Amino acid sequence: MAAKPGAATPTYSPKIVGRSRLPIFKDSDLDWSRPDGRGFHQCRPALLQTGAVSSASGSAYAEFGNTKVIVSVFGPRESKKAMVYSDVGRLNCNVSYTNFASPTLGQGTDHKEYSSMLHKALEGVIMMETFPKTTVDVFALVLESGGSDLSVLISCASLALADAGIMMYDLITAVSVSCIGKSLMIDPVTEEEGCEDGSFMMTCMPSRYEITQLTITGEWTTPNINEAMQLCLDASSKLGEIMRDCLKQSASASDE
Template identity: 75%
Template sequence: MAAKAGAAPATYSPSPTTFKKNRPPIFTGNVDWVRPDGRDFHQCRPAFLRTGAVNAASGSAYAEFGNTKVIVSIFGPRESKKAMMYSDIGRLNCSVSYTTFATPVRGQASSENKEISSQLHKSLEGAIMLDTFPKTTVDVFALVLESGGCDLPVVISCASLALADAGIMMYDLVAAVSVSCLGKNLVIDPVSEEENYQDGSLMITCLPSRNEVTQLTITGEWSTPKIHEAMELCLDACSKLGKIMRSCLKESASASQE
């Protein structure tokens, strides 16, 4: 993955295949069906990552996966406001918000901010060595600049990169990928149009180097074979995304030493 602006986006797809329901013409059951952005069913969007996007923050990262654009700022560790509540481990606060122009309908995503913030917290908490900063707090502020589909997985991956950029001790980076079920087919890293007509979705966040899942979220009705297939797709893509994220950090570190 690129660590500098202007570098070519990287891809991290697993591999290809080929639906049905009362959907618009683009969502048909024939083998000639093409995804809105032309990708294969098992092909992730080109991804661009860059660290050090916000100078005033302890660490930051910018992520662009297709039309989904996210920026994350990290502040801390700093003394907890609730200093009277002693804790042997640090606190993690996560906040996700959308710009007013992020979605086609102004303010459309604001009602979901609290839930997305909670899911971001759950995904990151297990990867951070909280005992390395007792009695202090790390704040994670994610801003979705443009919503193009798969917002939460992009936010999670970007936040993980920003935490690493801030020097927060972690067991591993956190990579997140989701799959949508559209009729009989699974499409990885769906865009907004596909999410609007999906029968269900499955998202995995994991520590790619350790092959550990930190969160599994499933919506809709899934058969057991479909769940297994979707999980394999997500885990494979997470592994490849993790390599791209580490490459971004290495390039960033090399650039700062020059």
């Protein structure tokens, strides 16, 4: 079915249907409502599950609203590359998107920036000295991108590492906040991320009250940063409890 040398290669593209849609945010601050009907300080419902991938040492599946991710942890295992001796372990993180993760077709790619940020968030919580000369591989796959992808990935990766039995100081939870106008919105969806003035993401260890990563982009005032931090800390402690319950359930199931 090859095309003739002179002829143009046939292509097809999805038909774009014009849809009349109300703007997400109206002009007045007071009239704003979120696309999914949540309050400004309300997170999406979270579904967490461990042991999703049977071939991995540990794995977890997370679903926060429309954001669906799956993380697999392999190792500790001997490094494939002939690297120099290291008395601490190595952490290798890879974040990729499926082709169908976002409405734009054919966008399934490795996300280098997210991979780096996931590594930064996790390396502070893992006891690297417990697996010298070896590597722990964390492979994260975004099945559906519905906003706040990185924060969901980090929380899910933490759960997968705990499921794999990797020694950790604590679980880590990540929460993101968007600043739109004068309002702060916790756990933003894709539409909100598209028109935000600034984003704030905090990764912390809820039990130890320590922050492993803090990312701020865009325009922020000091009072807004303080408020966002309080929102994130509060949400992190609640998310931490959900993650703990999930781990305890899976541990007790295998312990009976």
